[in-house]
Amino acid sequence: MLADEFGREVTGVRISLTDRCNFDCVYCHNEGLGDTRGPMEPQDDEMSTDDVVRFLEVAAEFDVDAVKFTGGEPMLRQDLEEIIERTPDPMEVSLTTNGTFLPGRAPDLVEAGLERVNVSQDALDPEAFAEVTQSGAYEKVIEGVDAALEAGLDPVKLNMVVFEHTAGYVPEMVDHVAENDGLQLQLIEYMPELTGKPEWAIDIDRVHGWLEEQAEWVEHREMHDRKRYWVGGENQSEAGMVEIVDPVENPTFCANCHRVRVTHDGHLKGCLNRNDDLRPMGEMTKPEIRDAFRETVANRVPYYGEYMVRNDEGEWEFNEEYIGV
Template sequence: GGGRRMGAEELGRVVEVASSLGMRRVKLTGGEPLLREDLEEVVREVAEHAEEVSLVTNGVGLEGRAGALAGAGLRRVNVSLDTLDPEKYARLTGVRALDKVVRGIEAALDAGLVPVKLNMLLLRGVNEEEVEGMVEFARERGAKLQLLELIRLPWDPPRIYEAFHLDLSGVEGWLRERGKEVGRRGEQNARRVYRVDGVEVEVVRPMHNSEFCLHCTRLRLTHDGYLKPCLMRRDNLVDLLTPLREGREEEVRRAFELAVERREPFFRGPS
């Protein structure tokens, strides 16, 4: 498509500017990045200017492309996998593709896109009974597991959060019982890491965790060329694409500075 969709070469130029300002790691996420036919080219352009390029994907299209993506410079992948039950997978996603996703995970491991991390979003009454099975699945394949708490985005209907939100304290209790806490992860230091049956399990609970926001160093770039200082907001975006396409390099740099200036914690601690 035309319009504001950014091409691979444009994305490479953005990352080049960002790396000159100290950015080291790039994560390609979505939507679903594998829907881009030129994803290998995007990876190649971006990898020239970043120390690590990783991908977050539903894994459906990964099997046939893992090798080429690794060859283009992709370092590792996170694959969303909320259940190992084919019927439940079809209900949650609308596609019968669990076997494809599993083959995609195995292709990523074979291609050396390691560590492969499995992102499991925990949903009350849906999959909280499957944590143990997912730990075992990860162990058999040498993958890592991330357990994600459902977050309520301001623009989502509240009923989804109310129906499915699961407090992860109970799951963390089980992890401590079965394994042990081995550290904290991330610049936020807000994510606890456990080792259970030889598997590294990370628990991601950003909601109402002021540490998570306070130490956040991430900036998002939308598919249509806006910098987004905060995952939880849509009202403070910075247009990067216009100066980029007009060749105004100094304004592109300024856009990054402006986005950082607009950053403020969404979840604040008690003042």
């Protein structure tokens, strides 16, 4: 297993299979690359099925034991089932999707080996959902969640980005997962440094405080220094689970990052917040992939607190020690 110079072992990879998407969410940062989405048709720069599988085989050589497929919208890839089926054993396979293509495909994905799914759902109100996603597919997303549960992907974790447009819908969403078996909620802090619009950011500590008041149980997870809140029910097995992902200005979150990312066009990425360290994997031969993977891990940097530091004005800036690494 490879580890960077800060002792962080790389145990997981997050692979963007495409930057195409049938939504146009106002907060989207496209895995930190910016809003680069183009036509809906397959693009020549996307990694092929064999490329993705070859990368996973190399990752398995380094004892990576988990992969999450993302996009864009990964289910726009018609070879997704084949990619999952060819993922090396015993690598855990999960998927982040907007859910619109799960009806009709969820059983095949499970049969291929999909174990977990996150579905983006930023509001339970169709009009608010349309405003955030620039899509009228609200009902299709609801159908997709139901299809995932019926196919055995239990629990389904709902992803909700918390910012000015959605913060008012958090209580309703918390009640929703508390009242419906098989659902969990992941509240994701809005990242203005990747998406712009800093005026949309809210104080995520207020959400933590509100959940503390609502929860019957609070669990602290060492991974990324996260808290889980269990709401409703007479015991944890009956309660709804809510987790907050709050990476912004959080050095503990970065200190516990054990993931390397892969862009849709075959570049390795050591940190979501960085695009200055993208490393191509050449023609995607195994020796080239191995070399790029080793280099990416070796050149990972901490983010908040070391790679990004406060200047005298209180603004974040790059630590010159790491520039050009």
